[in-house]
Amino acid sequence: MLRIEHVSKRYGKKEVLKDINLEIGPGIYGIIAPNGAGKTTLMKLIATLLFPTEGSIYWNEQEILSLGAEYRSILGYMPQKPGYYRNYTAFDFLSYIAVLQGIPHDAAEEKIRTLLTRVNLDPDDRKKLKNYSGGMLQRAAIVQALLNDPKLILLDEPTAGLDPGERVNFRNMLHEMSSDRIILLSTHIVSDIETLADRVIFLKDQTVYVNDTPANIRSILDGKIYAVPQDYLLPHNAKVLEEQPSDNGTILRVCSNKPLPGCKLLKPTLEDVYLMIYGIRK
Amino acid sequence: MTGKLVILRIRHLLQAKFFLFYAIACLLLNVYIADITFANQTYPKYLADFTRDNGIEITEKSIAAGESLEDSLQKNVLVSDLYSISNPWEEVTAKDIYSQLSDLVPMIRNQKLMEQKYAKLQDRIDQIQNQKEYLHLSCGSYTSDIYDSLFSMLMRLVTLEILLYASGIAIWTAYEDRQACTEQSIAATKTGRNIQKTGYIASLILVFATWIFIAGGTFLYLCIYCHLDSFLRSSLSTGFHIRFSSVMPIPFVSWIPLTGMHALQIHLLLQFVLACIFHGISYALSLRQNSSLQTLMTLFSSVLLLFLAAYVFVRTDLFALFELSVWNPVMTAYLEYMWFTDMDLYSVIPMQETWICIVWIIITIVMVLTGLKIYFRKDLNA
Ligand SMILES: Nc1ncnc2c1ncn2[C@@H]1O[C@H](COP(=O)(O)OP(=O)(O)O)[C@@H](O)[C@H]1O
Ligand SMILES: [Mg+2]
Numbered sequence: 001m002l003r004i005e006h007v008s009k010r011y012g013k014k015e016v017l018k019d020i021n022l023e024i025g026p027g028i029y030g031i032i033a034p035n036g037a038g039k040t041t042l043m044k045l046i047a048t049l050l051f052p053t054e055g056s057i058y059w060n061e062q063e064i065l066s067l068g069a070e071y072r073s074i075l076g077y078m079p080q081k082p083g084y085y086r087n088y089t090a091f092d093f094l095s096y097i098a099v100l101q102g103i104p105h106d107a108a109e110e111k112i113r114t115l116l117t118r119v120n121l122d123p124d125d126r127k128k129l130k131n132y133s134g135g136m137l138q139r140a141a142i143v144q145a146l147l148n149d150p151k152l153i154l155l156d157e158p159t160a161g162l163d164p165g166e167r168v169n170f171r172n173m174l175h176e177m178s179s180d181r182i183i184l185l186s187t188h189i190v191s192d193i194e195t196l197a198d199r200v201i202f203l204k205d206q207t208v209y210v211n212d213t214p215a216n217i218r219s220i221l222d223g224k225i226y227a228v229p230q231d232y233l234l235p236h237n238a239k240v241l242e243e244q245p246s247d248n249g250t251i252l253r254v255c256s257n258k259p260l261p262g263c264k265l266l267k268p269t270l271e272d273v274y275l276m277i278y279g280i281r282k
Numbered sequence: 283m284t285g286k287l288v289i290l291r292i293r294h295l296l297q298a299k300f301f302l303f304y305a306i307a308c309l310l311l312n313v314y315i316a317d318i319t320f321a322n323q324t325y326p327k328y329l330a331d332f333t334r335d336n337g338i339e340i341t342e343k344s345i346a347a348g349e350s351l352e353d354s355l356q357k358n359v360l361v362s363d364l365y366s367i368s369n370p371w372e373e374v375t376a377k378d379i380y381s382q383l384s385d386l387v388p389m390i391r392n393q394k395l396m397e398q399k400y401a402k403l404q405d406r407i408d409q410i411q412n413q414k415e416y417l418h419l420s421c422g423s424y425t426s427d428i429y430d431s432l433f434s435m436l437m438r439l440v441t442l443e444i445l446l447y448a449s450g451i452a453i454w455t456a457y458e459d460r461q462a463c464t465e466q467s468i469a470a471t472k473t474g475r476n477i478q479k480t481g482y483i484a485s486l487i488l489v490f491a492t493w494i495f496i497a498g499g500t501f502l503y504l505c506i507y508c509h510l511d512s513f514l515r516s517s518l519s520t521g522f523h524i525r526f527s528s529v530m531p532i533p534f535v536s537w538i539p540l541t542g543m544h545a546l547q548i549h550l551l552l553q554f555v556l557a558c559i560f561h562g563i564s565y566a567l568s569l570r571q572n573s574s575l576q577t578l579m580t581l582f583s584s585v586l587l588l589f590l591a592a593y594v595f596v597r598t599d600l601f602a603l604f605e606l607s608v609w610n611p612v613m614t615a616y617l618e619y620m621w622f623t624d625m626d627l628y629s630v631i632p633m634q635e636t637w638i639c640i641v642w643i644i645i646t647i648v649m650v651l652t653g654l655k656i657y658f659r660k661d662l663n664a
Contacts (some may be wrong), residue, residue, distance in 0.1 A: 081461075
C-alpha cells in the first residue's frame with residue numbers, strides 16, 4: 001500500500017507538483033497528463049530519486065526514505081529515458097543490475113532468462129546493447145525494472161518506442177502481474193491504459209485533477225459525445241474533439257452539453273475526457 | 283555483496299581503454315627517460331662494480347683498491363673522488379645553516395619552531411659524523427647530478443602521472459552512470475546510492491594498481507638496468523652531496539638516515555599517499571557538483587590559485603602567508619625535490635611534508651564522507 005501525503009515539489013522557484021494526495025493499493029494505475037505536467041517528477045519522488053519539498057510518501061505506513069534499501073528492494077523503476085552501458089550485452093547488463101538488486105547469482109540468471117523470453121529478447125541476449133534498436137532497448141529496460149519481482153512497479157512512459165505488437169504483449173504482461181502488485185505507469189498516450197488500468201489519475205495545475213476508474217471517468221461524458229456532419233450548425237459551447245474523414249464527407253466528433261438532434265450519439269472514450277481536460281494543442 | 287560489486291566495478295572500469303593506454307604510455311615514457319639518463323652512463327656502473335667488491339665507505343683499504351685498478355678514464359675520476367672526500371660538517375653546524383639562510387631571507391617566522399627544527403637537525407648532523415655516513419662513495423662527484431635527475435626529474439614526473447591518473451579515474455568513476463544515464467535506474471535498486479561508495483573503493487583500488495604498475499615498473503627498471511647500486515646503497519648525506527641552494531652551498535641532510543634506496547622507496551610511498559588525497563578530493567567534489575566539466579575546472583583553478591598564492595606571497599615577503607600556502611597537497615607534490623630534507627626554508631617544522639599529508643588525509647576522509655552524505659540527499663535529476 002502506497003500513500004502519498006501532501007507532497008509538493010519545487011525546482012528552485014518553479015512549483016511542479018502541489019499538494020499531491022493519493023492512496024494506492026494493488027492494481028494498475030495510469031497517470032495521464034500532457035508533457036511537462038510533472039508525471040516524471042511524481043515517479044521520481046516515489047522512486048526516492050527526488051526528495052519532496054513538502055509532504056511524505058509511505059509504504060505500508062512507513063516513510064519510504066527511512067525504509068531505505070528495504071523499500072528499494074520491493075521497487076521496480078523504469079525511467080523515462082533508460083540508460084545502459086553501450087558495450088555490454090543485454091544479459092551482462094541485466095546481470096549487473098541483478099547484483100545491484102542483491103539477487104543471488106543462480107536465481108538471477110534464471111529470472112533474466114525468463115523475462116527476456118517473455119519480451120522476445122532471448123534470441124538477442126548476447127548482442128551488445130549499442131546494436132539494439134529503440135524498441136529492443138525499451139524492452140530490456142522493462143526487464144530491468146522487473147528483475148527483483150517488485151511489489152511496486154513504476155513505469156515512466158514505458159510504451160514509447162514499442163510497435164503495436166510489442167505494445168499488446170507488454171499490456172498482457174502487466175495484466176498478468178497486476179493481481180498482487182501496484183503498477184504505476186505514466187503516459188500521454190491514452191489508449192495504452194484505456195483497457196488496462198484499474199484506475200486513472202489525471203494531473204492538472206500541478207496536482208491530482210481526477211482519480212477514478214476508467215468507467216467512472218468516461219461516464220462523465222455519457223450522452224455528450226456525438227458524430228456530427230461537417231456542415232451541421234453547432235451550438236456555441238460545443239467542442240470539436242476530432243475530425244474523421246469518411247465516405248460521405250468529414251465527420252466531426254463533438255462534445256456538447258445540449259442534445260444535438262439528428263446526430264448519432266457515441267460512447268465516450270478516455271481520450272474524449274483527456275481532450276476536454278487539456279484541450280487540443282494547435 | 284559489496285565486495286562483488288567492487289570487483290564488478292573494477293572489471294567495468296578496466297574496459298575504459300583510455301586509462302590502460304595512459305598507464306602504459308606513462309611507464310614507457312619513464313623507462314625511456316630512465317634509460318637515457320642513467321642506463322647509458324658508464325661511471326655509475328663502474329662504481330657499482332667497485333663498491334660491490336670494496337664496500338661503499340671510503341677507507342684506506344678501498345683507496346688502495348682503487349689505485350690498483352686497471353688504468354681507464356673512469357679510474358682517474360674514481361681515484362680523484364676517493365682522495366677528495368672530506369668531512370663537510372667539521373665547520374658547519376645546523377645553527378650556521380639557519381643563521382646564514384635567515385640573514386639572507388628576511389623572515390617573519392615562528393622563531394621558536396625554527397630553532398626547534400634546526401636543533402633537531404644538529405642531532406642528525408652529529409649522527410652523520412659518528413656513523414661516518416659522509417664517507418660513503420655514492421656516485422662520487424656525480425652524486426648531486428644523479429640525485430637531481432632521480433628526484434627532481436624522474437620521481438616528480440612519476441608523481442605527476444599518478445596524480446593525474448588518480449584525479450581522472452575519480453572523476454570518471456563518479457560521473458560514469460550520470461553520463462550513461464544509468465544513474466537513475468541504479469539509484470532505485472536495492473544498492474541504490476551506495477553505488478558511489480563502491481565506485482570510490484573500486485577506483486581507489488585502481489589507483490593503487492596503477493601506482494604499482496607505473497611507479498613499481500619504473501622503480502624495477504631503475505634497480506635492474508640503471509646500475510645505480512652504489513648510489514642507492516650509500517647515505518644521501520655523503521660528503522659528495524652538496525646542494526647549491528639559492529643562498530649558499532650546504533651539505534645534504536635529511537631528517538632520518540636515508541640511503542638512496544630508502545629515499546626512493548619513501549618517495550614512492552608519499553607519492554601514493556598524495557595520489558589517495560587527490561583521488562579522494564576529486565571524488566568528493568564530483569559527488570557534490572553536477573558536471574564533470576565543472577569539477578575539472580574547479581580542480582584546475584584551485585591548483586592555479588595555489589601556485590599563484592605561493593608566488594604572490596613570496597614576492598611580497600608575506601612569509602607567514604607563504605608558509606600557509608605550502609600546506610596543501612599540490613605544493614607538497616610540486617616541492618618533491620625537497621622531501622625529507624630539513625635544509626629548506628619552506629618547512630617550519632621537521633618532517634613537514636609528512637605532517638601535511640597526514641592532515642590532508644584526514645581532510646580527504648572528511649570530504650569524502652560528507653560528499654557521500656550530500657550525494658545521498660541529492661535530487662538525481664540529470
Ligand atoms: N531539474 C529541473 N529543473 C527545473 N525544472 C525542471 C527540472 N526537471 C523538470 N523540470 C520541469 O518540471 C516540469 C515537469 O517535468 P516532468 O516531470 O518531466 O513532466 P512530464 O514527465 O509530465 O513530461 C516541466 O515543466 C519541466 O520543465
Ligand atoms: Mg516525463
